Amino acid sequence: DAKTTQPPSMDCAEGRAANLPCNHSTISGNEYVYWYRQIHSQGPQYIIHGLKNNETNEMASLIITEDRKSSTLILPHATLRDTAVYYCIVRVHTGNQFYFGTGTSLTVIP
Amino acid sequence: DAGVIQSPRHEVTEMGQEVTLRCKPISGHDYLFWYRQTMMRGLELLIYFNNNVPIDDSGMPEDRFSAKMPNASFSTLKIQPSEPRDSAVYFCASSFQGAITEAFFGQGTRLTVV
Numbered sequence: 001d002a003k004t005t006q007p008p009s010m011d012c013a014e015g016r017a018a019n020l021p022c023n024h025s026t027i028s029g030n031e032y033v034y035w036y037r038q039i040h041s042q043g044p045q046y047i048i049h050g051l052k053n054n055e056t057n058e059m060a061s062l063i064i065t066e067d068r069k070s071s072t073l074i075l076p077h078a079t080l081r082d083t084a085v086y087y088c089i090v091r092v093h094t095g096n097q098f099y100f101g102t103g104t105s106l107t108v109i110p
Numbered sequence: 111d112a113g114v115i116q117s118p119r120h121e122v123t124e125m126g127q128e129v130t131l132r133c134k135p136i137s138g139h140d141y142l143f144w145y146r147q148t149m150m151r152g153l154e155l156l157i158y159f160n161n162n163v164p165i166d167d168s169g170m171p172e173d174r175f176s177a178k179m180p181n182a183s184f185s186t187l188k189i190q191p192s193e194p195r196d197s198a199v200y201f202c203a204s205s206f207q208g209a210i211t212e213a214f215f216g217q218g219t220r221l222t223v224v
Contacts, residue, residue: 034212041218042217042218043114043201043203043215043216043217043218044153044201044203044213044215045215046212046213046214049212087153097143097155097158097166098143098155098203098213099155100145100152100153101152102152103152
């Protein structure tokens with residue numbers, strides 16, 4: 001049970017910001033939002049996670065709405081190497097199952 | 111640390127044969143996960159261990175699949191007998207509870223059963 005909804009695909013011009021949305025309308029108060037990506041033929045790679053505050057790291061920013069029912073992953077300056085499938089996951093911070101949905105296939109266009 | 115290490119990277123076997131996939135988690139991690147990925151079903155959690163003990167195996171498709179973790183640094187996923195529908199990429203991941211509990215994935219084993 002992935003508990004998240006994402007658009008199946010998106011395009012982004014190289015150098016522009018990529019904004020990937022995720023709906024998680026049934027999220028519980030103790031569930032975190034995690035983002036992973038999977039570049040072709042590789043294992044999924046952790047990007048970022050958050051509970052209710054916006055988060056930023058060297059890879060991306062995570063914006064979570066005040067009601068926590070949706071979030072957006074932002075890649076500030078997309079490169080061709082960011083072409084991948086991006087997964088949005090909700091899970092309890094100390095719970096241990098990561099359930100992956102179908103994700104968003106992001107294509108960065110030169 | 112070299113990350114999560116899986117072997118072999120590719121495996122081709124005939125239907126009915128036994129297949130064993132291997133995983134070495136990151137040192138110090140106390141959770142280990144086995145996933146299967148296919149085009150039709152995406153990434154599916156098969157089983158996970160905590161401190162070498164299986165916690166949830168509800169994702170294991172049937173009795174032909176078994177997983178063990180004899181110690182903190184090694185786990186196996188066995189399929190016996192294998193069938194063509196088992197063809198998939200199998201990923202192992204590990205994580206450490208209590209810290210930022212993201213899971214780190216291996217590069218996967220691509221299994222083809224002919």
